[in-house]
Each structure stands twice: as structure tokens, then as C-alpha cells.
Amino acid sequence: MTRSTLRKVGSALFILVVWQVLVQTGNLNELFLPAPLSVLGAIWTMTLSGKLPWAILVSLNRVVQGFVYGALVGIVLGLLAGAIRWVEDVLDPWVAAVYPIPKSALFPLFMLWFGLGDPSKIVTITVGVLFLVLVNTVTGVKSINPLLLKAAVDLGASRFQVFLKVILPGALPNIFTGLRLGAGMALILVFITEIEATKAGLGFLLWESFQLLETKDVFAGVVMFGVLGVASTWFLQWLERVSCPWARR
């Protein structure tokens, strides 16, 4: 192990041990700050009872659906807007108007329009992801060296081939930036949309535990959100390495 890794592991262990000791010596109230081992125990119990896996599955379903829809629409619209002037002009006022709005503020409207079930939650996530991916995709297309378009045309590429073989790969690194930001946004939004009008999901579990003052279960939910965040980052990093091998640093 290198010195650097040693310091990192040491830092993590030190805080956790001090925390555990402070709780066990009665210096910290478990109502506010349950000990690390209690949180671990809560995770274990809820995993055995199936409560936690089910909550994760329900939330993942909403996150993944919203993310995939948002990413697909965002990429396609972004590529078109970046490449075709009139598409950009048509989209521009809507992007300018909706982009700055916190997408959680749209959730009540979506519940009004799409009901209290999954669809309103998924749409909220879709919209949140869509705009981040869209804006970054447009940036990606605009960053492509115009000489490459010229070279492609010179070599005989049709408009569609230029789109597929130059604009899409050229924008890909920026698209991944959008996807990474979008994944973070999706997790934020799934939590917010699960506070209300649902009886399932990781956000619901966390919020219900808070209302019951089961603080260690709240922590368990927080930890699980962290795990989902790390997992989504790793997955996207892997996907980027596989699909943009030229950009490997």
C-alpha cells in the first residue's frame, strides 16, 4: 500500500472509530448520531427483511427509466440543435426558460398532469436529465473542428454520414459530461419525488424513518444513496472508456 492510500484509509477508519467510541461512552446521543455499527446493523436487518432491496429496486426503476429517456431525448435533440441552425433557434427559448428552473419545482405540476404514481416521478427525472444532457451535447457539437466536417464532405460523406460518423463521435466526450451530471441530478430528484405520494422507494424509506425518528435507518438510506451515486459514476466511467477509447488519458 502506498503512503497516500494508507493516509486515506487511516483517515476513514480514525473518524469511524472515534465516532463509535463516542457513542458507546455515552457522549453522543444515538437519536442524533447513531454509531457506525448500528447503521451497519440497520442495513443488515433491512436487507434480511427485504425492505431495503425492495426500496432500492423501486427507486432504481424510476431512476433508470428517467435517466434513459432523458439521456436519449437530450442526445438526439442536442445533436440536431448543434448541427442544424433552425432546430437550435426553435429549441433555444425553451431551453433558456426551463434550464434555470430547479426541476423539483416542476414535480407538483407533473403530479397534477400524470397522477401520483411512478409516471410523474419518472417525468421529473427525465426532464432534469434531459436538459443537462442537451446543453452539454450542443456544446460538444459546437466544439467539433469545422475542418473535420469539411474533410468528411471532401471524402464523399453524405449529410447523414457526417452526422453519424463525425458529429456524433465528435460530441461524445461532452455527451458523457452531460450524462455524469445527469446521473447526479437523477438521484437528487428521485429522493425529492419519493418524499411525497408514494409508499415505496429509498427516498420514502429514508423520509419515513425520519418521521419515526429511526435515525439509524435514516443513515442506512443515506449510505445507500451514496452507494448508488458511486455505482452510477463507476458505470458511466466504464462506459466512457469503452466508447471513447481515443480520449483515454
Place this chain on the structure above:
Amino acid sequence: MDTRLLELRDVTKIWSIGRTGEQVPALSSIDLDVARGEFLILLGPSGCGKSTLLQIIAGLEAPSGGRLRFLRGDGGRKLTSMVFQEYALFPWRTVLENVVFGPEVRKVPRATRDVEAQRLVELVKLRGFEHRYPHELSGGMRQRVALARALANDPEILLFDEPLAALDAQTRRVLQDELARIWAETGKTFIYVTHSLQEAVLLGGRIVVMTARPGRVKEIIDVRLPRPRSLTGRQEAEILERLDELLRDEVKRTMESER
């Protein structure tokens, strides 16, 4: 036998600048015949429109007036391929994938185009680098890839837009020899834009000297010297001097008009 391959008659180009719509003449009344298999140099001061002329021949820009005629129809197939100064390689494609781009978009069967690409990679001496990405190559190697990619479409005419201007002097010298070799080996017609007198003398079969903007053909010089040439040779030096004289006036005029 008529060896002419391309004929330009009274070709002009006028740029409309920005919102003001100001009309700036870039090329004025270009008459030029290009023979099959020749190494034609377009030489002129910067801003004389020589690159614009190349883009018009490539079909990437439309002329504002005049006409341009290829004297060898080939069923509507594009007869030119361009090599750019900044290489313009696709960064997400390996050497081999860059070379096959043309055949790929023209839907040449994969087996055929891969064999051909391998042959071209060998022609430009990039064997062993087929699977590298452009950013892993030196400038000189990138330009070799660009050349192989342009050749892959089997064009009649190769168009070069100051292809060696971004390279260091040593690499440039090596690639000049390589270009002369590849020109001789492939028998293609080369139209080559440069502002370097030395390059013109080293490479050119005919040198078209252009005037300052708006570009016109000032003089065409036949270089009937054997290859490989050397800049220290007596006859080469004479041509250099002649070119220098012709261009000096034009550079002066450019500087005055920019004042």
C-alpha cells in the same frame, strides 16, 4: 493526345463579409489548364486566394463566376481529394480507420477497402502504426495518414493546402521527398498550394505564380529539372531567384493594401 484533365476559365470568387455585406474580391479571372499527372504548384503571397482556388477545385466552395470543367467524366464520381494543412484527421479513428473513411462512406465492401488501406499505409510508410490514434502520432506521421486517406478514394487529382507548413524544417524536408516519391509512384495529378519558394522549386513541375489579392495568374513557370532536386543546384537557384523577384512585388502590394 489531349492530356488536359481540368480546365478553369475566368473563375472568380467574391466574398461577402459579415453583416455589412461588403464585397471582397478574392480571385479574379483565373484561366488555367491542368494536365493529367502533373505536379502543379500554386504559389502566392498569403491572402492571395490560392487556398480558395483549391477549395473551388475540390467543390467545397462555389465560384462566383466562370467555369470549371473536368475533362474526364467518371460516372459522377468525385475526382479530387484534399490534404489539409492541419491534417484534419478524425481523432476518434485509428490510422487505419481514418484511411478507410472515404471508401467506407462510399460503401466499398469491407474486405476490398481493408486490403487497399493496408497497401496505402505501407505506401506512406506507417506500417506498425495502423492501430494508433492521431494524438499518439507526430505531426509528420499525421500528415502521412492524411495523404493515405486522400489516396484511398483513388482520386484523379490530389489537392494539397500547404500540407507541410505546420511541420518543423527537418520533417518538412523528409516529407517533401516522400511527396515527390509518392507522386511518381502513383502517377496522380497533384495540385499543391504553398507560399514557400523552396518547396515550389523542389517539387513543382509547373509553378503558377499568383498576384496579391484579388488573386490572378501572374506567370506560369515550367520547371524542367530532373528529380531529386537540390536547392543548391545552379538551375534551381536561378528559378528561385526568378520566383523571388516575381513574388516580392506581390508581397509588397499585400503589405501596402493592409496598411
